[in-house]
Amino acid sequence: MSAEHRIATSSVRRSRRWSTAGRYLLLLLVAAISVGPILWELSTSLKSKAEDVYSQTPSLLPQHPTFDNFSEVARAVPIYHFAGNSVTVAAMQIVGNLLGATAAGYALAKLKFRGRKLIFGLFLSTLVLPAEATIISQFQTIVKLGLGDSLVGVALPGLIGAINVLLLRNAFMAIPEELDQAAIVDGANVWQRFRYIALPNVVGTLAIITILTFIGAWDDFLWPLLVLQSPDKLTLTVGLAYLQGTFVNDPRLVAAGAMIALIPILVIFAVLQRYFFRGVGEGAIKG
Amino acid sequence: MVRTHRWFTPWIMVLPALVILCVFALWPAVNTFFLSFTDVRTLSGGKIVGLANYRQLLDDPQLRSALLNTVVYVVVCVPLLTFLPLLIAILAEKPLRGLAIFRTIFYFPVIASAVAVAVIWKFLLDDRGLINGWAQHAGIIQDAVPFLSGRWLLLFSAISLTVWKGLGYYMVLYLSALGNVDPQLHEAAAVDGAGPIRRFWSVTVPGVRRTMVLVAILVMVSAMRIFTELYILGGKTGGVGGQDVSVVFLIQSSAAGADGRLGYASALSVLLFLITLPPMALLARFNRKVDE
Incomplete structure (x- = not known):
């Protein structure tokens, strides 16, 4: 196998590895778009009265998770x-x-x-x-x-x-x-x-x-x-x-x-x- | 073939389905047309009024908004929902560890109740909601963007919801089509030095062209039948000025209430049928070809 060929193969392999990583990133992005809004609503449903759900720097994780909202609704x-x-x-x-x-x-x-x-x-x-x-x-x-x-x-x-x-x-x-x-x-x-x-x-x-x-x-x-x-x-x-x-x-x-x-x-x-x-x-x- | 059953056996088997079909599909199709020439209400009326309902359609300013909205909905949704799901399907097609989980997640918005996700959208797009709050915090905007009260902003908010909810559905249609594209074509193109974008246009797109036409028609028909997004985001009134409505929205709002105007709602139904007829006819022809 010529040196040239070997370099070409390894670069193909490297680019393939990169493209797999890139695919995972893109898949994760689409997944985030698909469930993001649902997760945000789930988090809101678990937030207690003490937590501001409209805050300008909102947190995805409820500070004090509670099921109270599910009985109160x-x-x-x-x-x-x-x-x-x-x-x-x-x-x-x-x-x-x-x-x-x-x-x-x-x-x-x-x-x-x-x-x-x-x-x-x-x-x-x-x-x-x-x-x-x-x-x-x-x-x-x-x-x-x-x-x-x-x-x-x-x-x-x-x-x-x-x-x-x-x-x-x-x-x-x-x-x-x-x-x-x-x-x-x-x-x-x-x-x-x-x-x-x-x-x-x-x-x-x-x-x-x-x-x-x-x-x-x-x-x-x-x-x-x-x-x-x-x-x-x-x-x-x-x-x-x-x-x-x-x-x-x-x-x-x-x-x-x-x-x-x-x-x-x-x-x-x-x-x-x-x-x-x-x-x-x-x-x-x-x- | 020897007949091995009594003559009435098939009829017993078909009858329940046939009764439901006649009472709740075939008869309504004919009856809606009749009703559109009457002043029938939920609990009263039924006099024939000729073309009065249709004359009223022409003078209904809300209907004019509804038709304009339908055009905007179709024009925006068809390209977005024809191409984005194809790109996602390409991502989700070739084998990869964990792919089944991704596909399932991508399909969540399709399965979710439209009312429930519209409720979520409303919370996100509220004047004090996540999007406005974040954009104000980041200093991108000063005042809240009125996503839920602006005449056009509300329509585009509804469109964004429709697109988000439709991605997974059309992705699945593309997945099976992509499976039929010969992988050797891609390899040959790659050997010839075609990059991914070039291969997308000259190998993938021609390979799934029939499915793209199918998807475009399906998107068009469903854009013409939009209801829930507008009803939840804009409320019963159809937005602040009553202009964020659709044809189905007006069918519902004129028929709702203790004594709804079913005659007028029927004229709107006939209009809806006529609007969706050309794409539906195309679809029927298309399916016949697929079957052959």
């Missing part, structure tokens, strides 16, 4: 009750989607029947409608059904999502036809094939739909804002908007409220992120 508004309402809506929608979207997705993917193409087209067609363009009519329907100002009214339009039906249809389509044929030869009826052959093959998709539905219900704002009025029925996001918009002037309490809305969802996401990234990649391109 519940005296201002029933924030934990709101969180319970959000969980209730999410639970209804998760059950509805797991049952309804799974059944419909299976029929559209694996069963031959007259009108199948038309129904598939109907599900597909609604994807071009922005959700906000139809909420007024949805709201009118919910009121006419006597479900205005109720959690069932909040949950009902999202009980079986068209996108979930389509995602599951795709997942069922990916199961090889031979598996079904073999089961038919063995005398399995349609419900047995659904239960024992199809379902075990779409567990990943079901997990993704569960996570996405939970996040969607937990974070949703415009629709529950329109449907709900009674202070005891608000979901967490509507309750949080109410908390910060009306009478609470202490930023520590508002910060505690924001953390109650953020921490559960971020923890769930961090634990399940492996399933999640796969799902988002697929869902976004298709939807």
